[in-house]
Amino acid sequence: MFILKLIIRNAFRHKLRSVLTVIGVAIAILAFGLLRTLVGLWYHGVEASSATRLVTRNAISLIFSLPISYKDRIRQIPGVKSVAYGNWFGGIYIDEKNFFANYAVDPQTYLGLYPEFVLPPGQRENFIRDRKGCIAGKRLADKYGWKVGDLITLRGTIFPGQWEFVLRGIYKGAEKSTEERVLLFHWDYLNETLRKTIPRRADQAGFYIIGVTNPDQAAAVSVAVDQLFRNSLAETLTETERAFQLSFVSMTEAIMIAIQIVSYVVIVIIMVVAANTMAMTARERIAEYATLKTLGFGVGHIAVIVYGESLAISLCGGMLGIVSTFPAANWIETELSQFFPAFSIRPATIYFDLLAALMVGAVAGIFPTWRGATIRIADGLRRIG
Amino acid sequence: MAGSGTSLVQIRNLSKSYRRGNQVIPVLQEISLDIAEGEFLALMGPSGSGKSTLLNLIAGIDKADEGSIVIGGVDVATLAEGDLAAWRSANVGFIFQFYNLMPVLTAYENVELPLLLTSLTRRERREHVELALQLVGLADRIDHYPSQLSGGQQQRVAIARAVVTDPLILVADEPTGDLDRVSAEEILTLMDRLVHGFGKTIIMVTHDPRAAEKAHVVRHLEKGELTI
Amino acid sequence: MAIPISYSFRNLWTRRLTTVLTAAGMALVVFVFAATLMLAEGLRKTLVDTGSYDNVVVIRKSANAEVQSGVERLQASIVESLPEIATGEDGKKLVAKELVVLINLPKRGSNKPANVVIRGIAGTSLALRPQVRLVAGRMPRPGSAEVIAGKSIAERFQGGGIGESLRFGMRDWTVVGVFAAGNTGFNSEIWGDVDQLMQAFRRPVYSSVLFKLRDSTEFDGVRERIQGDPRLTLDVKRELQFYADQSEAMAKFLRILGMVLTIIFSLGAMIGAMITMYAAVANRVVEIGTLRALGYRKGSILVAFILESLFLGLVGGLAGVFCASFMQLITISTMNWQTFAELAFGFDLTVGIAGKSLAFSLVMGFVGGLLPAVRAARMNIVDALRAT
DSSP: OHHHHHHHHHHTTSHHHHHHHHHHHHHHHHHHHHHHHHHHHHTHHHHHSOSSEEEEEESSOTTSOEETTHHHHHHTSTTEEEEEEEEEOOOBOSSTTSOOEEEEEOHHHHHHHOTTEEOOTTHHHHHHHOTTEEEEEHHHHHHHTOOTTOEEEEEETTTTEEEEEEEEEEEEESSTTSOOOEEEEEHHHHHHHHHHHOGGGOSEESEEEEEESSGGGHHHHHHHHHHHTTTSSSOEEEEEHHHHHHHHHHHTHHHHHHHHHHHHHHHHHHHHHHHHHHHHHHHHTHHHHHHHHHTTOOHHHHHHHHHHHHHHHHHHHHHHHHHHHHHHHHHHHHHTTTTOSOOOOOHHHHHHHHHHHHHHHHHHHHHHHHHHHHOOHHHHHHSOO | OTTSSSOSEEEEEEEEEEEETTEEEEEEEEEEEEEOTTOEEEEEOOTTSSHHHHHHHHHTSSOOSEEEEEETTEEGGGOOHHHHHHHHHHHEEEEOTTOOOOTTSOHHHHHHGGGGGSOOOHHHHHHHHHHHHHHTTOGGGTTOOGGGSOHHHHHHHHHHHHHTTOOSEEEEESTTTTSOHHHHHHHHHHHHHHHHHHOOEEEEEOSOHHHHHHSSEEEEEETTEEOO | OOOOHHHHHHHHHHTHHHHHHHHHHHHHHHHHHHHHHHHHHHHHHHHHHSSOTTEEEEEETTOSSGGGOOBOHHHHHHHHTOTTBOBOTTSOBOEEEEEEEEEEEEBTTTOOEEEEEEEEEOTTHHHHOTTOEEEEEOOOOTTSSEEEEEHHHHHHBTTOSTTOEEEETTEEEEEEEEEEOTTSGGGGEEEEEHHHHHHHHTOOSBSEEEEEBSSGGGHHHHHHHHHHOTTOOEEEEEHHHHHHHHTHHHHHHHHHHHHHHHHHHHHHHHHHHHHHHHHHHHHTHHHHHHHHHHTOOHHHHHHHHHHHHHHHHHHHHHHHHHHHHGGGGOEEEEEOTTTOOEEEEEOOOOHHHHHHHHHHHHHHHHHHHHHHHHHHHTOOHHHHHHOO
16 A cells, blocks of 8 residues: 555655656547557448348449349249349438438338338338338438438439438447448339439349348359359349448458557657656666665555556546547538547547556556665665656 | 674675776775774775775675684675575665765655565654654654755654664764864764664764764774784 | 857767657658658649640549540531640641549558459540550550550559550450650550440540640630530540649648648657757756856857757757658559549659758757757856756
8 A cells, every 4th residue: 555655655756757648648548549549440330230030132333223124033043032133323412521321222021131120110111101201211311410200312423313311210320330320222113213314224133132031041042143144244242231341341350450450659649758757766866766775665566556556657648638529520420520529439439548558657666676675775876866 | 882792794704806997096005994883993094995885795785705703603705696686685784975875765764764675564664754853853854855854854764764773883984074164063973873872783884073072982094004 | 259169069969869769750750741742742743744734634424533424426526626726747636535443453562352454445545644554565556465664654554565465355455565655644544445435334425635836825715615515415624633633632632631731740850859958958958058158158058059950950850851762663553532533643853842941950959948048158157057
């Protein structure tokens, strides 16, 4: 207990220096936490995806579609429970800045395959009944202040024109990780309009979602689907939803890896600064450590005193950094919503922050502790701080 | 009085040299010395004569190359590091030129430091500390930090710290070196009282002739050898 | 009377460990600063070279990228007939109707797939893009299933090298040539005959029309004419602008990220410098008092300490830039979020960036050392001499 008292009083003895170091560590931990969150966001989609749903798309690339006639043929494959289809619409709501995912889907089967989209009673039926209807996730609706019954217009990019929908329902995600920023509308509405305007683009599905009767059959069904359409005009590539998301993520991996590296560099930098501080501090106190030794305190005692101080300062900085992470994340969510519509801090990040702060203190304290604890008393006393 | 009974401290053929790079510099050459219990010894000599080194060896904070130092029946020169520390905390009290108090601890806490290595209870420690501070006349300043005390007062706290464990010997390295005349006089009076009133044995290194006056015995060191 | 510079220098040398640690911290910060600038510059260079100012790109209205765009044959012909189009040396009009699609190709080594642009080109396409040169092999024969690959594709994707073949649209396509396109995004593309590719992918419409203006100033007129024509539903942009817009989101992201990181890092480095310099001052109180007593003025003390921290900054900056220059060996390849296509760019170290980084480092040293230097200069002589 006494040693703790000594550590804490020593830590803030030199107020300016300690405050500067604490602030430095706080900034570093803050940056570390934010960068980790950023990277975590990227892989977010993967977590929400399922290993029992399959995604079938054109084997050439995402920009090619599949004939709608494939639906029934896929249904026939053993192991397939239900088949939904849809198109990535890519419509813009008012401004390019307001980016969110919007799809044209067949409501019955699609919602059947996505039970995690939970709609209040009545809304689901209203949506299915109204061909011009659409549903949106709660986060999306909250952001733009949409209420059921509102008219929502999207400017088409892939399918040109101004498209109007009536908001028939707002869904909540069943899990915390469920995506709540998606807008869904009727594939039939898209298709009918296409038949009238650009008929050659009608009757096409961008993707099929397949639900299997048994998760173990996922691989076998995937192979069967692709086999069915091999050597046809539109060959398919079928994989689990998770694999599909992962392939997206891997395409932008380079930047994310760079950011991860940077987040570790931040910690290294502050380690260097903290080590510097501790080295200076320990050097100034050599005479005190020697005095303690003369009084009979051992190497172990001295080590705890020095190391403890290093840890105390960095933990303080860590706490400060962690506490500032929340308002910072809030700011990012509101000001930089174009890039980061959801920037929430996960508990795991906080633990990592703490760990990082501990590491900073641990590494920074090594050399000074060794020097202070092993000083020969006579040498130490000779040096007057 | 000096010479009565077996000596508390018996030093025989003590030698110590320092290594600086490739050079070997001898500091003490085969010193032999007896110090009786209750004696107040002053070691004087020019800079570099080795008097501080001798003091350090007696106090057990440095190791000799050759020779023996028997204090209270224990040959300190043969003790291992860990045992030496334990022996030291129980048997030696230090008084430094620059006081060497912990700036972040109060006077009370500074004096309490050596007792934390013992198994005394909190209450027992308190008794000892208050007694020691009373002895040096600082009972009313126990909660002050060193920065709030004058040089003389700090040295008195240091002395209280040195006697609180009731050690066999007190070792003082230029105790008045950093004090003005009045404070120095106070400290020397205090040390005198410790010897005459409490029978303490003090070994002191000093430049100050007035300090030497207070001592029973004055020995001179020159180039590593005891002259007078 | 100024204190000699060697005083500052030697003081740093005496406390080597602290000096090295502080300079190392600053070096790391400068490294990240320079690397971020270099990355943004690399991206910018790629964009700037991708596209000529005198060329005009025509795509379907409201499409954000060529892959989203579809230009009907009829509309393309109307565009072809514009009088403002320049004429080439061979008397033919410098206009090309092109098709752009994406295919999934696995990378060499990792097998990870990426979306690669396949561009169906016309005979004039190469002439319209003077930055592009064939560096190996030959152009595809018209009417054949042959393609040429950009350097980046040939190096990094399976089947992309000369003599290798790719399979798509139910046919095998042989790579008969490799082209280099400077720093541009075209390096990450595969080019083939537009008619063959349209057939293979069963696309009856073009993606875009590219032409060169006979007179660059006529751009606005041309744009008004096309966008005002009721038969056409097209958007018109200068080629340079078009490609810049396509990577705008990425460029912006990198810029913001870079700025945020820089601010955070520089704060950390300045704190490090400040701590070091405060300690330096505290340790030399007696010295400073002595210097003042000898007659050196407050200003000289201030300058001496600031020089010391500037020197720290300089060392850190040089080390940081030196390490950052090795980043030029690395190429980043990622998917452009706007076009979904593979985009490869590298770190580009210019003299300007090196200069900016050094200046940044010096500023950090200055700001970090200012307050401590002021404290040193304003010290009371008597107190300083009396301090132990």
